[in-house]
Amino acid sequence: MKGEKIPDQNHIARFCRPWQVHEEQIQATAFMLREGEEYLSVNWLEFLNCSNRENEITKLRTIYSETFTVGARAKKGYIRNSQVVKSLQTQRHKRFVSNS
C-alpha cells in the first residue's frame, strides 16, 4: 500500500545491503533512494498484523526473500517511524510509504 500515513509510534523496516552496514551499525546510505525510486520504500511492521515482533520479522524475511536477492550478510533495519521522519525531514524527503 502506498501513500498511507504511518503513525509516529509505529515501526518500519528497511532492507539494508551489507555495504550499507559497518560493524553492525546501519549507515545513512541505507536510507538513500535507489535508482528509479521516487520515495523511500519501507515495510510497516504493524500493518503486517502479527501477534508479536518475532512473527513480524519472520514474515518480513519471507517478503524480502521474494523481493530481493538476499545475501547471507544482508540486514534489516527496524526503527520507530517518528525517528525516521525526524531524520529524513532534514534531508528533504517528505513522502513516507509502505510497500508491504
Next chain:
Amino acid sequence: MPELNLLEKAAPDAIIAYGNKSLRDDSPVGGPYIGAGPLSKELQTVRRFSYWITPAVDEEERKASVSDWPENEDPFTQTDLLNKEENQVQDSIFQIRKSLSIPYHESLAKRLLTLFNDAKEEDSASLGIAVGSLRNFYNFLKLHTNLKCPIISLTPDYNIYASWRGKQNRVFSVHFLPNADARFVIFKPNDRHPERQIRLSGIATTDVLMETVVSEAISDWVSE
C-alpha cells in the same frame, strides 16, 4: 583495443560461418570481388563471422564476433565495459593499499575490497564500486593525509560515502560523486541550545572541500 589489420594476407580457404551453416569461400584470391569491383590483394583479409543465432535484417539480438580479436577486448559489449571498470576499481584499491602517505592505507584498502566483494556477490552485474567516485575519494585522501580513518559505506549508486564521527553526535559525512564533486553534511552541537543540533550541508569539488568547511571547526575532531 587491437585494430583490424586490413593489410593482412588473404587465405584462399577462408570460411564464413553464417547462421548455423558454414559456407566455403572458393573465390580466387586474386580475382574480382563479386559485386564490388576489383579489390587489391593487400586489402583482403581473413575474417570469420560467427552468429549466435541465424541473423536476419533488424534482428537486434544477434551477436557477431570477429574471431581474430580476443573476445574479452571487444569494446562494444556491456560485459567488457564492466570488466574494464572492475579492473580499474581493483587497481585503485591496490593504489590505496600501497599509498604510504595514508596512515590507514591497509585497513582502508581491506574495507574497500570487502565492500566491492559484497556488492559483486549480491549482484554480479553491478559496478561493485563506482570507479569515478573511488578515484575522487582517493584524490581527496591524498590531499588530506592527516584525516582519521572514516567509516565507509556505499550509496545505492555504488558511490563512496565516508563519515567521521566525534563526541556529542558530531558528524562529518561526504558523498563522493564520480565527477569530482562531493556532497557533504555536518552535524554539530548547538552550544546556545544544547537540546538542538546544527545541521549544514552543501556541495563542493573535493579539492576545495576542506577549505569550504574550515569555518565549521571540524578539523580538530576529524584529523589525527
